[in-house]
Amino acid sequence: xxxxxxxxxxxxxxxxxxxxxxxxxxxxxxxxxxxxxxxxxxxxxxxxxxxxxxxxxxxxxxxxxxxxxxxxxxxxxxxxxxxxxxxxxxxxxxxxxxxxxxxxxxxxxxxxxxxxxxxxxxxxxxxxxxxxxxxxxxxxxxxxxxxxxxxxxxxxxxxxxxxxxxxxxxxxxxxxxxxxxxxxxxxxxxxxxxxxxxxxxxxxxxxxxxxxxxxxxxxxxxxxxxxxxxxxxxxxxxxxxxxxxxxxxxx
Amino acid sequence: xxxxxxxxxxxxxxxxxxxxxxxxxxxxxxxxxxxxxxxxxxxxxxxxxxxxxxxxxxxxxxxxxxxxxxxxxxxxxxxxxxxxxxxxxxxxxxxxxxxxxxxxxxxxxxxxxxxxxxxxxxxxxxxxxxxxxxxxxxxxxxxxxxxxxxxxxxxxxxxxxxxxxxxxxxxxxxxxxxxxxxxxxxxxxxxxxxxxxxxxxxxxxxxxxxxxxxxxxxxxxxxxxxxxxxxxxxxxxxxxxxxxxxxxxxxxxxxxxxxxxxxxxxxxxxxxxxxxxxxxxxxxxxxxxxxxxxxxxxxxxxxxxxxxxxxxxxxxxxxxxxxxxxxxxxxxxxxxxxxxxxxxxxxxxxxxxxxxxxxxxxxxxxxxxxxxxxxxxxxxxxxxxxxxxxxxxxxxxxxxxxxxxxxxxxxxxxxxxxxxxxxxxxxxxxxxxxxxxxxxxxxxxx
Numbered sequence: 252x253x254x255x256x257x258x259x260x261x262x263x264x265x266x267x268x269x270x271x272x273x274x275x276x277x278x279x280x281x282x283x284x285x286x287x288x289x290x291x292x293x294x295x296x297x298x299x300x301x302x303x304x305x306x307x308x309x310x311x312x313x314x315x316x317x318x319x320x321x322x323x324x325x326x327x328x329x330x331x332x333x334x335x336x337x338x339x340x341x342x343x344x345x346x347x348x349x350x351x352x353x354x355x356x357x358x359x360x361x362x363x364x365x366x367x368x369x370x371x372x373x374x375x376x377x378x379x380x381x382x383x384x385x386x387x388x389x390x391x392x393x394x395x396x397x398x399x400x401x402x403x404x405x406x407x408x409x410x411x412x413x414x415x416x417x418x419x420x421x422x423x424x425x426x427x428x429x430x431x432x433x434x435x436x437x438x439x440x441x442x443x444x445x446x447x448x449x450x451x452x453x454x455x456x457x458x459x460x461x462x463x464x465x466x467x468x469x470x471x472x473x474x475x476x477x478x479x480x481x482x483x484x485x486x487x488x489x490x491x492x493x494x495x496x497x498x499x500x501x502x
Numbered sequence: 503x504x505x506x507x508x509x510x511x512x513x514x515x516x517x518x519x520x521x522x523x524x525x526x527x528x529x530x531x532x533x534x535x536x537x538x539x540x541x542x543x544x545x546x547x548x549x550x551x552x553x554x555x556x557x558x559x560x561x562x563x564x565x566x567x568x569x570x571x572x573x574x575x576x577x578x579x580x581x582x583x584x585x586x587x588x589x590x591x592x593x594x595x596x597x598x599x600x601x602x603x604x605x606x607x608x609x610x611x612x613x614x615x616x617x618x619x620x621x622x623x624x625x626x627x628x629x630x631x632x633x634x635x636x637x638x639x640x641x642x643x644x645x646x647x648x649x650x651x652x653x654x655x656x657x658x659x660x661x662x663x664x665x666x667x668x669x670x671x672x673x674x675x676x677x678x679x680x681x682x683x684x685x686x687x688x689x690x691x692x693x694x695x696x697x698x699x700x701x702x703x704x705x706x707x708x709x710x711x712x713x714x715x716x717x718x719x720x721x722x723x724x725x726x727x728x729x730x731x732x733x734x735x736x737x738x739x740x741x742x743x744x745x746x747x748x749x750x751x752x753x754x755x756x757x758x759x760x761x762x763x764x765x766x767x768x769x770x771x772x773x774x775x776x777x778x779x780x781x782x783x784x785x786x787x788x789x790x791x792x793x794x795x796x797x798x799x800x801x802x803x804x805x806x807x808x809x810x811x812x813x814x815x816x817x818x819x820x821x822x823x824x825x826x827x828x829x830x831x832x833x834x835x836x837x838x839x840x841x842x843x844x845x846x847x848x849x850x851x852x853x854x855x856x857x858x859x860x861x862x863x864x865x866x867x868x869x870x871x872x873x874x875x876x877x878x879x880x881x882x883x884x885x886x887x888x889x890x891x892x893x894x895x896x897x898x899x900x901x902x903x904x905x906x907x908x909x910x911x912x913x914x915x916x917x918x919x920x921x922x923x924x925x926x927x928x929x930x931x932x933x934x935x936x937x938x939x940x941x942x943x944x945x946x947x948x
Contacts, residue, residue: 442642449646456653463660464613468555472617476652479624480645486628491638 270303271424274458278431281451282398282438283391287332290447295325297428297454304421305461313470320474324450324481331443331488397438401430417462428455442491446484453477504561504608505552507569510539511601515594522590529584532593536577536600540570551610559608564798565724569607571802572720575809576600579712582813582918586820588707589632596709599625603721612659615725619689620652623718629710630702640701644714647688647698654685658729676741682729683745689722691715692779693753700760700772706819708812711768715775715812716805723782723801730786743873746787751877753780758884761891767818767825767844770891771811774851777888778804780881781853781866788869800862803850803929807859810847810922814840817915822908827894832903837911841899843923848892850926853885858929 277296284290298321306314405427414422432452439445457473464470514535521527543566551560561569580593602622609615627644630637661678687695691714702714730742757777764770782804785797817840818825822833834841850859863885870878925932 436646442638445642445646449642449649453649453653456656460653460656460660464656464663466613468557469613469617472614472621476617476620476624476649479621480649483624483628483645484642486632487638487641490632493633494635494638 267304267307267418268420270300271420274300274304274454275424275427275431278428278451278455279398279401281447282401282431282435283394285394287443287447288329290444291325291328291332294328294447294450295321297451298322298324301454301458304424304458308462308465309470313467317474320477324477327478327481327485328443328446331485331492393438397434398431401434402427404433405430414459417459421458421462425455425459428452428458431455441488442484443488446480446488449484450477450480453480503552504546504559504566505554507539507543507561507566508601508605508608510542511535511597511604515597515601518597519591519594522592522594525584525588528593529580532597533577533580535597536573536580539600539604540573540577543567543570543573557614558610560610561608565607568720568724568798568802569604572717572805573600575805576709576712576717578918578922579709579809579813582915583708583816585914586706586816588709592629592709595625595628596713599623599629599713600717603717607721607724609725610728612662612725612729613656616652616655616659616685619655619718619722619725620648622721623648623651623689623714626710626713626718629707629713631705631707631710634705637705640698640705644698644702647695651685651688654681654688655726658682658685662729679742679745682726683749686722686726687749687783689726690719690779690782691776692783693749693776694756696753696776696779697756697760699776700764700769703768703772703775703812704766706768706816708809708816711771711812712805712809715772716808719779719782720801720805723797727786727797743787746783747870747874747877750780750783750785750787751874751881753777753783754881754884755780758887762887764891765826767811767815767830767895770888770895771808771815771848771851774811774848774888774891775804775808777884778807778851778853778859780884781863784866784870784881785862788866788873800859800866803858803862803926806922806926806929807847807850810843810919810926811851813915813919813922814843814847817911817919818844820915821911825895827898830895830898831901832908833899835903836908839916839920839923840911841896843919844892844899845896846923846927848896849889852889852892854889856930858926861930 274297277293277300281290281293281297284293299318302314302317302321305317309317405423408426408430409423413419429452432448432450432455435448435451436445439448453476461470461473514532518528518531518535521531543561546566551558553559576596580596599622602618602625606615606618606622609618624645627641627648630641630644632638632641658678658681661674661681664674665678684695687693688698690696691699699715703711705711754777757773757775757780760773761770761777764773778800782797782800785800789797814837815825817837818830818833821836821840822829846857850857853859853863867878867881870881
């Protein structure tokens with residue numbers, strides 16, 4: 252079966268399938284694209300499509316609230332995304348992947364990455380901002396490979412744990428979005444990118460969990476968790492950007 | 503009414519917020535609110551369950567006493583460290599986090615408890631200093647871990663509900679058990695999943711360390727203990743015990759090895775706390791029937807020891823400019839109570855005799871001896887690793903500095919560290935002469 256035919260058949264079933272496809276595409280683009288304001292836009296798209304996907308199971312008022320929540324989170328994250336772009340400009344950093352590939356190899360030092368991950372080397376963030384941006388692991392080939400890996404992982408999960416109590420496309424898209432979030436988390440290094448990946452992972456989980464759990468209180472608390480996560484990510488990115496800007500000014 | 507225990511810190515957070523830039527007012531207010539909560543908790547008597555938003559809220563007397571002690575420790579940390587320049591919203595955020603954690607502890611529904619725990623944990627992450635190198639990375643990665651932990655516990659809760667609804671199956675129960683172990687492992691900071699803790703301890707902020715190292719695991723233990731019994735797979739005897747025992751031994755191994763390789767007291771304390779939580783995991787594994795048992799007592803001594811060591815480390819930072827063995831040389835001359843706190847707290851975390859940490863470990867060793875005798879040797883050896891790391895710091899602080907440097911510790915910090923250290927030191931004897939029912943009351947969770 253050719254891909255266009257499969258897409259037409261898949262979307263022929265109704266709006267839920269279109270929402271599933273859109274959600275999967277938005278999550279995939281989140282892994283592949285590096286432009287931060289665009290990534291925030293993709294996150295907003297995820298929230299809209301997730302609300303659409305779950306609209307059949309939720310009350311219209313709740314769907315509306317969830318849309319508002321997505322908008323609020325995107326606005327919260329839009330501020331630091333502009334700031335990091337500004338810093339890239341200040342420090343003479345081209346925002347494109349070519350620069351990342353050029354400078355990235357220098358940072359491909361396993362011990363430094365491990366130390367930064369475990370937090371044993373607090374000076375990791377004080378290194379040259381050029382190096383900070385130029386992560387080889389964030390280059391386009393790596394991101395494309397990560398997207399393929401996410402697709403394989405999601406397809407494996409969907410076959411192993413099909414969850415027959417739920418609709419097939421819902422299970423598939425949940426695993427897909429979760430896997431995209433997971434690989435984006437693994438290859439991301441900047442606080443904002445990690446935060447966006449985390450929210451993507453959470454969206455995938457919510458698509459699955461809210462189909463199983465219908466409690467209003469649980470839904471409300473999950474919404475608060477999302478907003479609080481976005482707030483902390485935004486604040487920490489601001490702190491990180493201040494630190495980086497201060498050190499860049501000192502140089 | 504127990505609902506006040508969750509409402510009071512929220513109200514206090516709002517009341518403290520206007521004074522956030524005046525530490526001399528905000529810190530005593532926040533500490534007073536926490537002490538008031540502790541008093542309220544221990545004087546409530548045998549309060550029955552309360553229904554709020556269709557959910558049962560309840561705290562057993564033992565659980566209330568456990569939480570009260572933790573709140574007092576947080577209050578002491580606030581009072582002892584209020585002079586350190588920190589972010590302005592520190593105290594309101596700490597109070598809000600305490601409110602969330604308390605609400606989680608009193609909620610008997612696992613999914614809601616998990617979400618409230620997650621909210622409390624996220625608020626606690628905000629206590630980590632913002633504009634310090636490395637803080638952003640650590641904070642965001644902690645968020646990832648707590649979000650994953652929350653999702654795991656939510657899945658475990660779903661398997662619990664599915665089982666209650668008549669959906670049977672060993673695979674479902676095993677999935678629930680594994681999810682609960684993963685989520686619990688992160689929240690309790692045990693085993694490889696608890697390696698985030700030393701990263702938190704490395705920042706010079708005792709309040710964040712005490713909240714994330716003592717308050718969060720204690721509350722998580724209260725929340726998750728009930729689920730242990732309900733998710734015990736009947737068809738797989740020993741599944742839970744093996745999982746928890748293996749997790750506990752792994753935590754001791756990683757924490758013990760990690761502690762020996764660290765160069766600063768704060769990071770040693772972080773790894774020691776991970777290793778010590780392994781003992782709690784093992785205690786749960788040896789008694790997987792949903793009783794807190796010895797683990798409740800141990801988690802309290804652990805919280806006390808962590809608080810004392812963190813406060814001592816902060817004093818060393820202030821007086822000697824650092825807390826690595828080189829800087830600690832001659833520490834006894836400048837900060838005698840901090841040295842006492844470090845030695846007593848450190849040895850308690852290591853489980854060295856005659857500290858209270860050893861007393862509770864002996865019960866775990868006995869149980870482990872009958873279940874997995876070879877693991878006892880491994881766990882005892884890891885205890886030596888932690889003890890050696892603290893002893894290294896103690897030897898350095900007891901030695902005479904060749905050149906005079908640093909300044910004396912303030913009477914204010916000594917005023918708080920000394921009674922806590924003495925309490926920790928003499929606790930085994932206090933418990934031995936106390937009315938017999940008191941200790942049993944704590945151990946049984948009321």
